[in-house]
Amino acid sequence: MGNIVLRNRILESMNNLEHGDDGGDGSDDFEMIRERLFNGIQPQDDQDDSPASRSEFASILRHLIRSYESMFHLSGEIMVLNYESYTHHPLPVIRKKPNLQKLMRNDIYHSTKIACGQSDTAAVREEGGGSHGKPAAAASFSLMNMVTDRQRGLGKRKGSFMQSDKCRIMNHFRPNSCTETISSCDSKVFCGRFTSDGDQFVTASQDALVRVYDSSRSQYKLKSTLQTKHVAWSILDIDFSPDGKSFVYSTWADALFISRLDHGTSDIIHSLYLCSNNRKLGVFTVCYSSCGKHILCGANDGSLYAYDLGANRRTLMAPVAQEDTDVNTVGFVDELSNIFYSGSDDSVIKLWDRRCMNESNPEAVGRLIGHYDGITYINSRNDGRYIISNSKDQSIKLWDLRKMSPSNIRREHVHSPWDYRWDDVPKRFFNITKSLKGDTSIMTYRGHKVQKSLIRAKFSPASTTGQRYIYTGCGTGRLISK
Structure with missing residues (x-):
């Protein structure tokens, strides 16, 4: 019970610090807590001890306490459920x-409805069509009727599908569930991006690796792994040239780094200062x-x-x-x-x-x-x-x-x-x-x-x-x- 009380007092003190209440006993309590947590180790003389620094320290400490709680019950039993599971x-x-x-x-409202085949101004079909003379947007969606009308020459083009018809069909088959895990990494992946043609999917992560996947088919396959350089903490962002042959990435550095996707070595990565x-x-x-x-x-x-x-x-x-x-x-x-x-x-x-x-x-x-x-x-x-x-x-x-x-x-x-x-x-x-x-x-x-x-x-x-x-x-x- 004493641990619970101490934990609540620590969190309360940190909340006060983060909200700017840095006067009186609150600051003294915080210094006492910091000293106890670090076993009496005193800060160096040149260390920043401003209110902003203490506020940041409090925020980090609160995160550590909550992370600890995500692994253990207060009674000490290990939790079976994954903390990262979105059921929690x-x-x-x-x-x-x-x-x-x-x-x-x-x-944008009307142009989008037209582009995806939902416009109220759609042409009225002939009476023999699948929607019996009703406006196309007013009729309930039926892929069979759309295919039949196209074969009979009753579509908007009196033949092949318009782009809006294709979008209307595709919108009924948009992905709505996770089907498989493509890859599992030992480090956090902060970036994921398709090339402009959609045939390649590239990820960048904390392990300083750029992974290139073949996304031209339904099953993604790892094509290559590129080792980057000068990465501090993680690759933060990545983008591709319009032709999809080169990429640029950024990190904690006074430079950008550029290379080609077909190069698998860091010797050909150039720095843009x-x-x-x-x-x-x-x-x-x-x-x-x-x-x-x-x-x-x-x-x-x-x-x-x-x-x-x-x-x-x-x-x-x-x-x-x-x-x-x-x-x-x-x-x-x-x-x-x-x-x-x-x-x-x-x-x-x-x-x-x-x-x-x-x-x-x-x-x-x-x-x-x-x-x-x-x-x-x-x-x-x-x-x-x-x-x-x-x-x-x-x-x-x-x-x-x-x-x-x-x-x-x-x-x-x-x-x-x-x-x-x-x-x-x-x-x-x-x-x-x-x-x-x-x-x-x-x-x-x-x-x-x-x-x-x-x-x-x-x-x-x-x-x-x-x-x-x-x-x-x-x-x-x-x-x-x-």
Whole structure:
């Protein structure tokens, strides 16, 4: 019983420290706890002992205690159930229904319905067709009727399927269950990406290995394993050139690293130095331009960088946020690669136009405000108009780039008292009722958890689904489509 009381007092003290209550007896209790935990070892004279340092220490310590509880009952018996099993991590309960008014008034609603074969303006079929003169979208889906109408020449093209017909069929056969485990690794895998043609799937992990799988068939097979170099802690992100022959990866280093997929040795990996002023630079996101001549990346110093492969030098360093703010995602809005975006832990999305900016005066051309916490990922619909953003506030937002947030609205950076890497998600995020001032998003999606890693969210493929869905990872171990 005494251990339970001590544990509760430790957690309570750490919660007070993380929420800024660093005065009086709380600080003394914390010093006593730290001394007891480390068997009386005193900190070095040059060690940082600021309130921020103690808060970070408290957060890490709380994670260790909870990790210990995940392995043992308080009575000391070993738990049989896996802590990572998502049966112990249920999805959040969302009480508020989403507001669809903005979405239904926007062009994306109607264009998506047309692209996936669900449009109310579909041509009326002949009376002898499978739907007996009803609009195609109003009739219930029947693959047999669609095939019969095509053979009779009663389809929209009076013959072969249109692309929207193909998407309508494919959407009824989208994956909805896990069929097999392709591979098991001894280290954490933070990156997974398909090449542009979809024939190869590549992963990058903490063991500094890049694994290339043949994904051209239903059964993925390991083609090759590439040994990387200069990896500190883990490979953080990876991307491929448009032709799928080269890849670039990032880690905790003042450089990007580029190589070819057909090379299996680290001797042919080249370093692209960013010339940052930060000695402990961590590059969390990296991406190629559609032409394959430029690379964008974002780092933990609050800056985004552009590298010109032809000139073999960094051509841009733009401050996105404060120096201690992580830039978690960057990318281009379309294939022209002139306009790109950035998302950081200050919860603001910024749009940049490289045609009217330079390193001496890097200014964003627009901002999108609406998230309550940091941005983890942004994905473009690749049409120059729409993007989605995933956030630590446990929401995905859909944005129309033609409507930016007002320039006079300021979103002040607010330090979040929780750490997505190991803390429980604050319940207030799951049922936010009030939108931020200046929020111009079309739609807000909830129901997943952004936890443990920088969770990605993407539009579903245009060629097979008409981009009808948004799919995202989840801190519970699930893959969720919305």
